Amino acid sequence: MSIEISNLTKTYKVKGREITALNNISLSIKEGEFVGLLGPNGAGKTTLTKILATLVSPDQGTAFINNINIKNSKKIRQLIGPLFGENGGRSLYYRLSIYDNLIFYSSLAGVPKKIAKKRINLLLDYFELDKYRDVLVMKLSTGMKTKVLFIRTLIPNPKILLLDEPTLGFDANTSDKARNILEYFNKKFKTTIILTSHNFQEVDSLTERIVLIDKGKIIKDCAPESFKQLASKNFIDIHFSMKKFNKEIFSALISQVIGGQLVEIKRKEISKNANIFNARIVAKKFPIIETIALLNSMIVERGGKVFQLQPYQPSLKEAFLAYLNSSEKKYEENIEQKIKISNR
Ligand SMILES: Nc1ncnc2c1ncn2[C@@H]1O[C@H](COP(=O)(O)OP(=O)(O)OP(=O)(O)O)[C@@H](O)[C@H]1O
Numbered sequence: 001m002s003i004e005i006s007n008l009t010k011t012y013k014v015k016g017r018e019i020t021a022l023n024n025i026s027l028s029i030k031e032g033e034f035v036g037l038l039g040p041n042g043a044g045k046t047t048l049t050k051i052l053a054t055l056v057s058p059d060q061g062t063a064f065i066n067n068i069n070i071k072n073s074k075k076i077r078q079l080i081g082p083l084f085g086e087n088g089g090r091s092l093y094y095r096l097s098i099y100d101n102l103i104f105y106s107s108l109a110g111v112p113k114k115i116a117k118k119r120i121n122l123l124l125d126y127f128e129l130d131k132y133r134d135v136l137v138m139k140l141s142t143g144m145k146t147k148v149l150f151i152r153t154l155i156p157n158p159k160i161l162l163l164d165e166p167t168l169g170f171d172a173n174t175s176d177k178a179r180n181i182l183e184y185f186n187k188k189f190k191t192t193i194i195l196t197s198h199n200f201q202e203v204d205s206l207t208e209r210i211v212l213i214d215k216g217k218i219i220k221d222c223a224p225e226s227f228k229q230l231a232s233k234n235f236i237d238i239h240f241s242m243k244k245f246n247k248e249i250f251s252a253l254i255s256q257v258i259g260g261q262l263v264e265i266k267r268k269e270i271s272k273n274a275n276i277f278n279a280r281i282v283a284k285k286f287p288i289i290e291t292i293a294l295l296n297s298m299i300v301e302r303g304g305k306v307f308q309l310q311p312y313q314p315s316l317k318e319a320f321l322a323y324l325n326s327s328e329k330k331y332e333e334n335i336e337q338k339i340k341i342s343n344r
């Protein structure tokens, strides 16, 4: 099911001050897309997710899920599966057991009892909660409560999953399980998924599209691979061996022969016949592909061997930090500009 968001704006009023959580956001998501929502704290991610989950109404703008206006909250709630991890399970009934909570919420969602029971048993087993099924929610750990939320969200097999930090507090094994099951739903049922997470590996491994939000605005909307280019610094990583090696000579060759600069080099192991190195080089004079070819022949011509040679692959986290640093810089430049103007 598709999601169409047009010009959404949401302002909160706190003690007479206005906080713009969302500032004219438009976004179109196709059926079966797996979208990662990224952004610093306070960017507006939860506000956007809550608007789509019909828990908060926007001041301006519209959103449609499967061509149904989100104002029609009754219909919308039948299509979506929201999960707010930061609630830490507070939306569960603390005085009911895990099983009774899940039975109760499945009936609210209109899942026939027989099907609900089957799915609950399967998911309790999958998330290793089976032996705790009769334990009261108030006695559960943080991660266990989030597991119950996760199961509750999946039971109705919603067409759209709105997941806001759904794996908060999960241990490594449970995080993997959560990832696998989300991937399964996305592939098997073509479930459209919007995932907000500060776990970059999770977002990188699952999503095919990154929407970066900052200060209530969409800053970037692209594939994870092109988002990562924000942090590409023209680095090349090489794993190679050379019989005779001198760091100063090597560094000089890098600058003279390939027009680059040696950033770092580490000796990996020394055998009788060869010194093996890991080095990072930055391409300066020539494009990165050309520099890679020049570097390869430079080493081979000097009797060395190249085991691996590739452009450095930045992570999603690095790209995100690169964005924050650059926006921080812009912010500082802006302030400086303002100070200059006021001094005139
Ligand atoms: N109920 C509320 N009342 C007043 N202000 C709010 C409320 N909810 C959110 N805000 C403000 O709106 C802005 C966006 O908040 P939001 O929770 O959407 O951010 P977020 O991107 O989810 O951040 P985080 O990564 O920390 O979860 C923040 O400045 C926040 O203080």
Ligand SMILES: [Mg+2]
Pocket (backbone or CB within 6 Å): 045, 046, 047, 164
């Ligand atoms: Mg949030």
